[in-house]
Amino acid sequence: MSSFVWCHGPECHKSHTQDRIRGVKGSKVLRTKKIAQRTESRWYNANNFYNYFCSNSCYNDFANAHIQQIIAIAPRTEALETPIDVVKTQSTDWTGNPYMETKIIRVDNG
Numbered sequence: 001m002s003s004f005v006w007c008h009g010p011e012c013h014k015s016h017t018q019d020r021i022r023g024v025k026g027s028k029v030l031r032t033k034k035i036a037q038r039t040e041s042r043w044y045n046a047n048n049f050y051n052y053f054c055s056n057s058c059y060n061d062f063a064n065a066h067i068q069q070i071i072a073i074a075p076r077t078e079a080l081e082t083p084i085d086v087v088k089t090q091s092t093d094w095t096g097n098p099y100m101e102t103k104i105i106r107v108d109n110g
């Protein structure tokens with residue numbers, strides 16, 4: 001059996017879409033969207049943000065409203081780096097003209 005959560009977008013209930021309209025004539029509302037939690041599915045991933053937000057727009061609204069708290073979860077105090085090799089090779093485009101192709105290859109030092 002599937003359960004659901006309400007979209008966490010702080011503006012979700014303000015979007016003018018027909019699937020948000022609830023209520024009877026004279027007392028209609030726009031309601032936050034429900035998001036089914038298909039936990040029984042083999043592809044379900046609890047960490048996928050689409051389980052908590054109905055759209056990228058709602059996700060962005062949430063992030064913008066709570067950015068200070070989000071950053072505080074895992075502050076970035078220094079840059080991260082990925083070891084790479086830069087390899088340049090002579091190549092030709094679809095018309096046969098030569099050009100230098102630059103490939104960035106991740107180096108796994110682990």
Ligand SMILES: [Zn+2]
Nearest residue numbers: 007012054058
């Ligand atoms: Zn939403």
